[in-house]
Amino acid sequence: MKAKIIGTGSYLPKKILSNLDLERMVETSDEWIVSRTGMKERRIADDNEYPSTMGVEACKLAMMDAKVTPEEIDFIIVATLTPDYIFPSTACLIQESLGLKSAAAIDIQAACTGYLYALSIAKSFIESGVYNNILIVASEKLSSIVDYEDRSTCVLFGDGASAAVVSKNGPGLSVESVCLGADGEQAELLMLPGGGSRNPATQKTVNEKLHYIKMAGNEVFKHAVRRMEAASKQCLDQVQIKEEEVSWLVPHQANKRIIEAIAKRFTHLPSDKIFITVDRYGNTSASSIGIALDELMKTNTVKEGENLLLTAFGSGFTWGASLLKFTRNA
Ligand SMILES: CC(C)(COP(=O)(O)OP(=O)(O)OC[C@H]1O[C@@H](n2cnc3c(N)ncnc32)[C@H](O)[C@@H]1OP(=O)(O)O)[C@@H](O)C(=O)NCCC(=O)NCCS
Incomplete structure (x- = not known):
């Protein structure tokens, strides 16, 4: 039996930070950013948007896509390097917001590889028969740790979240x-x-x-x-x-x-x-391949x-x- 991704979701904040905006903030140019990175714009979370709230939106879409209810989720794993707090975990905050009453919750930190580390953990728990349905979430507010006076990094990063339901049964993407x-x-x-x-x-x-x-x-x-x-x-x-x-x-x-x-x-x-x-969202760290997978x-x-x-x-x-x-x- 192979674990399967039976539903995906993602969330991008509405606010766009374009290369032209960055030209007004640091000594850079649209031409430099596009030719060196391929990026044209990235999304920036509002002051009242956090990895937990963005993650919740991505999870709702993933659960809807997978047709699973909050009661059916056994475990939630959140990959983030920008957690809302050092503790408690962002996973616990999302668990509470979504009413995942029977789910255990944990954050993991593997930077931009976080989505794959979370997927690997979920696969092991599903295939060993410990759990039936696991939510993996990657959510980042990188704008909170970017120096908008440092042109060598501030052009590269954006905010966003992605989620997937990994399960024992159902059609989808077999891992x-x-x-x-x-x-x-x-x-x-x-x-x-x-x-x-x-x-x-x-x-x-x-x-x-x-x-x-x-x-x-x-x-x-x-x-x-x-x-x-x-x-x-x-x-x-x-x-x-x-x-x-x-x-x-x-x-x-x-x-x-x-x-x-x-x-x-x-x-x-x-x-x-x-x-x-990358042209539309820049580097959203752990969230990036989850967002791309959902869109694909x-x-x-x-x-x-x-x-x-x-x-x-x-x-x-x-x-x-x-x-x-x-x-x-x-
Ligand atoms: C950051 C990155 C885009 C820089 O591109 P690069 O081609 O390596 O450019 P360099 O760092 O060699 O810098 C070249 C010049 O551009 C300048 N420069 C850096 N950022 C600039 C910007 N935003 N606008 C204009 N000039 C800039 C540098 O100061 C340097 O000038 P100098 O030659 O006078 O010293 C590229 O190295 C990169 O993408 N690295 C990997 C980043 C990454 O993947 N990080 C996350 C991993 S998950």
């Missing part, structure tokens, strides 16, 4: 395999230095801007391409599927050039089979028996890939 990896040696190349117990908030940490994302963009870029390619190939090997049998690539949306570099290594995949949202499924272009390859990379470093197969009759 054939999830491959995960990590390398803590590179931790300092992409991090938020302040606010944890090593550098708790003080006037000094605020003055030194330690509560914002710090990134060595160039280095991260190279690792991202290498790791996502390797994870994807490892995942295909594990399920003994050839590259040419992959119908769709749903990559983490960090930079269009990173996606193109990975696509080049998949010579059989035409560009219209690589699902892109809602286009109704995925056909019976087609294979979808998901891959992601993020701070830690963490990375992963997953192979999903679409089956209407289960």
